[in-house]
Amino acid sequence: MTVTALPTPVLRVSDVTKSYHLRTPLATRLARGADDHSSLRALDGVDLHLRKGEILALVGESGSGKSTLAKILVGSATPSSGSVEYHGEPMPARRDRNDSRRIQMVFQDPYSSLNPRISVGSMLRELLVLHKVVPRSEVRAESIRLLNLVGLEEDALDAFPSQFSGGQRQRLAIARALAVRPDILIADEPVSALDVSVQATILDLFARLRRELGLSILFVAHNLAVVQHLSDRVAVMYLGRIVEVADTAELFANPRHPYTRALIDSIPRMTAGSVNEEFVLEGEPPSPFDVPRGCRFNPRCPYATDECRTIDPALAEFSAGHETACLRADDLDPFQAAPEHAAPEHATPDARSTTL
Ligand SMILES: Nc1ncnc2c1ncn2[C@@H]1O[C@H](COP(=O)(O)OP(=O)(O)OP(=O)(O)O)[C@@H](O)[C@H]1O
Ligand code: SF4
Ligand SMILES: [Mg+2]
Known part of the structure; x- marks a missing residue:
């Protein structure tokens, strides 16, 4: 029998935990004794991997730990224990600019994730120059390419976030994430704040970006219906643990x-x-x-x-x-x-x- 080795996942978390210690006075803690609940375990032994080029949905009720895991993956939170690997190599606890560039986040609320005082052109230019993505002479052309990629036109360069609709703002947030040419997107409930009629167009955009750019995407949602037709696999989270993971069709059937x-x-x-x-x-x-x-x-x-x-x-x-x-x-x-x-x-x- 021939055994085919599976390709190394682009991301893997193994036995990851995250505890938060709430600041309660020592006297209160001593008085509570065994009933003291001053620390909580938001993640409690999470094992999960993301394959190259797939859309993996992470689904669970509010408070199950989805955003905590998303933050650990992009490096804005550190796990209390466990490991995160990128292409089979341990991700350093302190990520340098290059490590951070490769995994980008798209947030739920596109408005608060964009600086209202900076025009779209300046926002993209800043990133492209800082990360030396293209020579300065090509920054404008690259900015237009990014806007087109997410379904926006060149005239968006001179506009400010407040001039866009919710769906367009989420497109801008996605363009900003793509500016540094990541290979992984972590999208934390990117359609939850949008009207139902707009949600489908943003889901289509994620599907197209995966297809055209070969991105690997972790797509967080609290509702399975949102990801049913988008994701290749689904991981279900409950109270800080993954409790089921399967191909989407298999999970539903x-x-x-x-x-x-x-x-x-x-x-x-x-x-x-x-x-x-x-x-x-x-x-x-x-x-x-x-x-x-x-x-x-x-x-x-x-x-x-x-x-x-x-x-x-x-x-x-x-x-x-x-x-x-x-x-x-x-x-x-x-x-x-x-x-x-x-x-x-x-x-x-x-x-x-x-x-x-
Ligand atoms: N900085 C923090 N300090 C203390 N507790 C926190 C912190 N961040 C998250 N938590 C707690 O950790 C648990 C998991 O929160 P998390 O935000 O990861 O859940 P979630 O699945 O993303 O929920 P939602 O669907 O509401 O976004 C919750 O009980 C939350 O209150
Ligand atoms: S049947 Fe399964 S899910 Fe339900 S309590 Fe037992 S182990 Fe848990
Ligand atoms: Mg969340």
Whole structure:
């Protein structure tokens, strides 16, 4: 049998954790004793890789740790432990200008990420000169090329961010990220602040940029519907961990983690035949100050057993390219209604049927 080696991913994070320590007075901490919740673990052993030229979606509820991971990948936050590799080499804790240039971020709010007092032409010129992307004589032509790449015209050079619509501003933010010729884009909810009608045009732009420039893209979203037709693979995050990762089609057809099933079922359906019409996610996400013992999803999981309340499942291969962190991955039938779930004692009546 011939074994073909898989290409080295462009980015890989291994067992990454990130803790935040909140500043509470020593006296308060001593008084609280074992109940002290002055530190939280935003990421708790994250393993993930991004392949060359792919769009990988990172999806999960608010507070699951998506932005924290995105910040670690672009170097604006440092992990508490674990490693980040770029093309198989460890990424230094302190990145130089060249390291930073290769991985660029696109933020959710295009307006606050652009300086309102600087014209588009000046913004691009500053970057192109600082990073010596092209000779000074070619800066204007390069700026126009960047604008055209994101669907804007030359006359945008003299305008200021406030003169553009939300979608156009996000195009500008993308042009700015591309100015330094990165090979990886980390897009943190880049369409969440946009009107639904504009979202599709920006998603199309990401798809085209990947195709034309061969970019590798990590696309963060809290809604699976946004990435269903864009991403090659999906990683599902819950309370600081990746709990399922698979090719997009496989994930939608054969989810193996109950949380993924709930995310899929929360998508407003255009057609009949959802994975499970009955599966509504119960309860609020637990706080990262107080991660449940055993499987972190167990207080909300209709399939939880006693074992789930003691064993913390690791992300494990279910089938080729499909990994999940569920002890009952083999038992779950994605096309059957979920069993009745007794809400955990701490869930409030209002929280019993929270949809995502
Ligand atoms: N600088 C910080 N100090 C303390 N806690 C933080 C900090 N940044 C993030 N957190 C906490 O870490 C957890 C993960 O936050 P993060 O912003 O990564 O989540 P997210 O998945 O991006 O959420 P959202 O969908 O709302 O953007 C949250 O509980 C958040 O309150
Ligand atoms: S391990 Fe148990 S509690 Fe966790 S997702 Fe699987 S069935 Fe649910
Ligand atoms: Mg976020």
